[in-house]
Structures are given as C-alpha cells and as structure tokens.
Amino acid sequence: MKRPKVLNVYLTIELVPTAPFNFDATLHKPDHFPAADTRWKPGTRWQTMLWQGKPLGLRFENRGTVARPRIALSIWSARQLDPDFVSQLTDEIIYRYNLQLDLTEFYRRFKSHPTLGPVLYKWRGMRPLNYSSLYEYLIIAIVLQNATVRRSVSMMQALLENYGTPLSCDGQKLHCFWEPNVMDTVTEQELRALKIGYRAKSIKRVTAAFVDKDIDEFELRSQSREEQRQALLGLYGIGPASVGYILSDVFHHMNELEYISPWEQKIYSKLFFDTDPDTPVPVEQLLAYFNEQFGEYRMLAVHYFWEDLFWKRKNEHVEWLDRLIRL
DNA sequence: CATCAGGGCCCTG
DNA sequence: CAGGGCCCTGAT
Numbered sequence: 001m002k003r004p005k006v007l008n009v010y011l012t013i014e015l016v017p018t019a020p021f022n023f024d025a026t027l028h029k030p031d032h033f034p035a036a037d038t039r040w041k042p043g044t045r046w047q048t049m050l051w052q053g054k055p056l057g058l059r060f061e062n063r064g065t066v067a068r069p070r071i072a073l074s075i076w077s078a079r080q081l082d083p084d085f086v087s088q089l090t091d092e093i094i095y096r097y098n099l100q101l102d103l104t105e106f107y108r109r110f111k112s113h114p115t116l117g118p119v120l121y122k123w124r125g126m127r128p129l130n131y132s133s134l135y136e137y138l139i140i141a142i143v144l145q146n147a148t149v150r151r152s153v154s155m156m157q158a159l160l161e162n163y164g165t166p167l168s169c170d171g172q173k174l175h176c177f178w179e180p181n182v183m184d185t186v187t188e189q190e191l192r193a194l195k196i197g198y199r200a201k202s203i204k205r206v207t208a209a210f211v212d213k214d215i216d217e218f219e220l221r222s223q224s225r226e227e228q229r230q231a232l233l234g235l236y237g238i239g240p241a242s243v244g245y246i247l248s249d250v251f252h253h254m255n256e257l258e259y260i261s262p263w264e265q266k267i268y269s270k271l272f273f274d275t276d277p278d279t280p281v282p283v284e285q286l287l288a289y290f291n292e293q294f295g296e297y298r299m300l301a302v303h304y305f306w307e308d309l310f311w312k313r314k315n316e317h318v319e320w321l322d323r324l325i326r327l
Numbered sequence: 328c329a330t331c332a333g334g335g336c337c338c339t340g
Numbered sequence: 341c342a343g344g345g346c347c348c349t350g351a352t
Contacts, residue, residue, distance in 0.1 A: 033334090145335045151349060152334075197347025202336085239336045263334050326333060326351085 004168035007057050007076035013090065014063070014072060017099040021069035022125035023062035026097070031310040033153050035140075036160045036175040038131065047131055048167055048176035051089050054078070055176040057169035058093075066125045071099075076169035095221075098129040098252060106254075106297050115272075116294070119304045123311075128303045130249040134217035135210050136177045137250050138235065141242035142202045148326045158194040159203075180210040202237025209235055225253050254300040260286055266324050271305060277324055 027045040039046045043062040048055065057076035064070030073093070075081065081089075094100060103125070110116045130137055143155045160175035163183055167176050184207050191200035209215045215235065220228050228251055232243045240259040247256040260268065260283045269280035272289065294301035313321050 031334095142335095146333060146346085147335095148333050148349075154349095192347080195348060198336095198345090199347075237336065241335060245334095261334065 002166050004166040004173055005055065005078065007055075007078055007167055007169040009078065009080055010057075010074050010076040010169070011081070011086070012072055012074045013086070014070060015090070015094065015099060017069045017071065017097075018102055019069055020066045020103065020125035021064075021099075021127075022066055022123060023060075023064075023069070023071070025123050025126035025307060025311070026129060027060055027062075029307065029310075030314040031306065033144075033149050033156070035153070035156050037164070037177060039172060039174065046170065046172050046174060048174045049089075049093075050133070050177050050179065051092065052085065053179070054081075054085075055165045055167055056089075057167050057172070057174065059170055069125070074170070076167075096130055096132075098127045101127045101252070103127065106300060110294070110297070110301065113293075116301055116304065119308050123304055123308060126304065126307060128249055128252075128254075128300065132177070134215075134220070134246070134250055135180055135206075137246060138206050138238065138242070139177075139203060141245060142199050142206065142237055143196070145199065145237075145242070150327050155194070155196045155199070158196070162194060180207045183207040184211045199237070205236035206238065221251065225251070225256065248299045248303075255296045255298055257287065257290055257299045257302060263324065267309070267321065268302075270320055270324075271309060277320070 024042055028040040037048045045060045047058045047060070049058055050056070054077060059074040059076075061072040061074070062070075063072045073090075075086070075089070107120055107124075111120060113120075132140070139159070140156065143152050143159070147155070160177070163178040163186065164175040165178070167174055183203065186204075188200045188204050191203060196203070215231055220231060223231075225247060228247060229243055232238055232246055233240070241261045244256060244259045247253045265280045265283055265286065266277040268286050269275045270277055272286070273281050275281055290298040290302060309318065309321065312318055
C-alpha cells in the first residue's frame with residue numbers, strides 16, 4: 001500500500017449556484033455506488049480531483065439555503081496554487097457540478113403535474129451532474145457493465161488502489177484517479193489480475209484513445225449531441241447504456257433518454273405503472289410515456305423520480321427495490 | 328456440485 | 341437484428 005500524499009496547503013473560495021439549489025440532493029446521489037475518491041455527510045462532500053496534472057482534495061460545505069445558496073469550497077494541494085489555476089479549476093467545477101443550471105422553466109411547466117409536481121417540491125433545487133472528468137466517468141461506466149454493485153465496488157477499489165494516488169487532507173484519506181498516461185503503461189494481463197475480467201481490454205482501449213488524443217472532452221463540449229454520441233460509441237467497450245448516462249450527466253443533455261436497460265426497465269415499470277417486475281412494461285412504451293409526459297425535460301424529470309426513490313431506499317426501506325438491486 | 332444472471336457490449340452469421 | 345461469449349461472484 002502506497003503511503004498517502006499529504007496535501008497541507010489549502011484555500012477556500014465561495015461558490016454561488018443559481019437558486020434554487022439543493023445542496024445534499026446535488027452533492028450526494030444515493031444511487032451511485034460508494035467509491036474511495038469521495039465521501040459525503042449531510043452538508044459536506046469531499047472529493048478528490050486530478051486537474052492539470054495536480055492531485056487535489058476538495059471539500060464542499062453548505063453555507064446557504066435552497067433559496068439563497070452558498071457553497072464554501074476548500075481546495076487542498078501539495079503546493080501553493082496560482083490564481084490562474086484556481087480560476088480555471090473553479091470554472092471546471094461550476095461546469096461539472098451544473099451550478100449554473102436554470103431550472104425555472106422546468107419547474108414552471110411541471111409544478112402542477114400530478115406525479116412530478118410533488119417530487120419537484122420535495123427536491124427543489126436538485127440537479128443532475130457528474131463529479132469526474134469524462135475519462136474517469138468512462139472508467140466507472142465500464143466497471144458497471146454486466147456486474148453486480150458489490151463487484152463494481154471491488155473492481156473500482158482495486159483500480160484506485162493500484163493506479164490512483166492516495167491523498168491525505170482535512171483528516172480524510174481518499175484516492176485520486178490516475179492519469180491516462182499511467183494506465184497506458186499497464187498491461188492487460190496485469191489488469192486482469194485485479195479480477196476485472198474482459199473489461200481490462202475496454203479500459204486499455206479507452207485509455208489509449210485519450211493518450212492518443214483521439215477524443216478530447218473539451219472539444220466535445222462544443223459539439224452537438226449527436227456528434228458526442230458518435231464519438232462515444234466509437235470507443236471500444238462503450239455502448240448505448242454508457243453513452244446515455246454520459247450524454248445526460250457529463251454533457252448535461254436534459255432530454256437524453258433513448259435507451260433503458262433491463263434493470264431500469266423493471267424499476268420504471270413498478271414506479272410508473274405499478275406492474276410486477278417479472279412482467280415489465282415494454283421499453284418502447286416507457287419511452288413513449290416519458291416523451292409524452294415530459295418532452296424536452298424527460299431525462300431531468302426521470303432523474304427526480306429516480307433520486308426520490310433512492311433517497312427513500314436510503315432513509316426508509318423499499319422492499320420491492322431491494323429485490324431488483326442485487327448487491 | 329453445477330448453473331446462472333448481473334446497473335453491457337462486441338462480434339458473428 | 342438475434343444470439344452467443346465474455347471475467348468473475350454470489351445466489352440458488
């Protein structure tokens with residue numbers, strides 16, 4: 001086990017998201033599997049971040065309310081950071097965390113919707129987002145494929161422990177992601193020894209695409225959704241399920257909902273039509289329903305229902321859901 | 328003990 | 341476009 005890199009220089013800045021902003025429902029997603037690069041408790045999220053080659057520790061603290069949001073962001077580093085770096089880092093965090101998202105039109109249109117309305121009221125200010133870079137999200141997507149949650153957790157842990165950088169700051173020990181360059185030197189055989197199976201090949205090839213600059217996250221941001229989709233589908237091991245998550249979470253397309261995987265189909269069927277999971281509603285019918293009900297906001301709308309369900313599972317207990325989520 | 332599906336995707340026919 | 345195979349694991 002590598003000794004953690006101690007980050008003892010830090011600075012704190014204030015972020016002001018667009019209102020309304022729900023801190024906990026945005027900074028914590030109970031449907032995400034736990035990983036060693038992040039930690040959450042109500043009002044605080046720690047997150048490691050690799051930015052312009054520097055491993056950093058971030059701490060987000062809630063200093064406001066839904067109506068008057070304020071976030072205190074503390075940034076830990078090994079050495080003093082220059083203002084340009086901090087400025088670019090801040091812009092990146094605002095983008096990734098969707099802090100400028102304007103929800104007013106969405107709320108105006110659906111506040112009286114019979115089923116969505118109450119959920120919007122409950123989670124007012126929640127937004128979808130991603131906490132990582134595109135490369136990191138792709139790795140997470142690969143680790144999710146065709147595996148139970150428990151196995152995804154152990155694969156991600158093994159990868160972070162072997163190729164990530166352990167960091168220590170603010171009393172937390174967390175792992176930071178690796179640079180694509182680091183993973184590029186690892187052999188597929190070595191990866192397979194971590195029991196990630198055939199995913200080793202996908203990780204190697206996706207990594208190579210970044211090292212060879214076949215794909216660039218910042219270029220993609222300025223392209224159309226279909227261009228983004230084609231670029232992502234072109235990556236080995238990345239298919240429609242992973243691309244759907246990436247187009248909505250990473251590139252913030254609020255209407256991206258073209259594909260529903262079998263496990264989601266069962267949950268949606270129960271949630272929206274109260275049908276037995278063994279006889280789920282056909283995917284085509286679910287998609288048509290979302291489109292008809294929520295139109296250009298279908299992904300955002302479904303996100304609210306989905307998160308509401310997983311918060312319930314975290315706080316209370318949802319019998320039928322536990323059977324559909326193999327841990 | 329064997330078999331199977333799991334928070335998919337690739338490849339083949 | 342359907343269906344087999346893929347790594348590994350725990351459930352049955």
